[in-house]
Amino acid sequence: MTTRIFNRPIIILSAPRSGSTLLFETLSKVKGIWTIGDESHAVIEHIPKFSTVFRGFESNALTADDADDENAERLRQRFKSMLINRDGVAYDQDSEQEVRFLEKTPKNSLRIPFLNKLFPDALFIYLVRDPKANISSIIDAWQSGHFRTYPNLPGFAGKWSLFLPPNWQQLRGKKLEQIATHQWQVSNATIIKDLTSLAANRWKMINYQQLIDQPEQVVKDICQFAGLDADEQLTDSYKNGLPLSQYTLTTPDKNKWHKKAHLLAPQMSQVGDLVASLNEHLGNCQQEQLTTDIAQQLIDSAKPVSKALTPSSSVQPPVSRNSPCPCGSNKRYKQCHGQLA
Template structure:
């Protein structure tokens, strides 16, 4: 059962879980045997301006216009430079830290990647943080908003901010390679060790990848096209609790997705951008939250039902909280995940409070919004009927 005390969230002493909870990201380290190249649109990068006062850094950067190793570029350094190999390595590391240099590397194969799909505020962070502790899984340590939407064709601006919906029609020929590369650059294992920080000969050619971003509730056809072996874990949370949590998130203003949307009367839009959001200009917070809950779950269910049953697994948030070991065991069996002592240790205790939790968990917390939520429930009945048949 989920513990609500602050002390219980500190019961897990394992280094791996603490790293995951604190959202530590592995920073790429210089690999002397690897090839590096300047990033695309170099002059447009904000950090590029910082090099204007660092002439040596700027000159070294120019030597990487074509893929080169550290050893190769040293042959082209000005002879008058009295710079040691260590100092040059420090300059190159600085350029990597500024994200002006990137490593050229062979992409690993993402075999049976696992995508957690759910409505926002459904408990996906808790599920993600728990599954991320399996020994064979790699993650990016966080959600993939920038990784996906950093590809211009996949940003909602390319569709006039109609929604976060992506389908197989959005998988242009270059998208699978670019997206896999962007994920790979941020990959880390459960100990927060970066994939690219391993020596080249120790990098796994085949990996199991775990990802969760609530916007992916609207992207299942897209993800299945990019990753044909993809598996989906559908996390369902009953509407009263989920809608109340969405309302809390909107009121906190801690979850902005987009700002100054044309036609939207408020400064920011929170959580996933649903089809039909324009019709909510005069809606109350509970109506917006109910719309997001309904739309996310409806799209997930519609899209998953087009896939073979072996491609997806339904998880009830209530079961995750009440019997985490059984629930995680079922997911592990579905996704063929290897169990070890570390997972056993985690699941032998109360699950910790997820890092995105806004207030102390409580099964009756939603009742502070009870009157408002009960008013919108009748409009959810068609979907609830479908879901009850799946859950029962």
């Protein structure tokens, strides 16, 4: 059994486009941390029982019941076979040395009970981002064409991007800003519901904006929570601010969402109750609050669009099997989501 080598794995949870890659890349520089080097969607979903495709495209959700002993062990073995430390050195597969494993993919927002059964002593870091900026970034991701996870999703008129929520069929014909809002809402609502069923000392909530504004303090707090050593090699990596993550689309600007204020404003009423709940938890851990307020001036001055945004507004030719996967994994399509589709 490989369970014994994974000592208190650290799992990052977030909605898509919340900065989880930036946090992952930062924490991967911690002494004693081991990762698989990138997101785990293919590692998990290439096991048929855990595959969204084999499950009939229901969603990316996995439950505790899905983690039967045989397939759970198979997944842990897959993780073990790919482990590297911060210096890029591979884990000795003949070793029984314990590792602190860092894992992340936004799809895991729908898999907390599954992950809890897979790793019963896991710690969870929940990264949450202001809904206006986050939903705006989700829209950008859809339009970029670089985050397409299911280009040929059966029954969907468009090329699906990012994670697949339960009951996604209800989003057919919806505007892109509505789909993006739904993805933000489902991710965060599911995360907070499932985390609050765990012991409070097993999870920590972080506001993305504080990570950007106060990286030294936030990373120090995370290391203290997880029992990690913030050594000089780690602190040197962000002493001049956090570097851009590999999946950054444009230069970061916390007011970039202003250009979409007229699209975002009608969606804020849909997330108000959830934001209030999230703020209660953020307040309990001295984190900045989220807001849904959008000034009328911003709405009026936002650049109007000539037509409604739809998931297929950004039309690109079919993906070649030898071309880079649109999801941004830096793998060929045939080696990544081409296998899942």
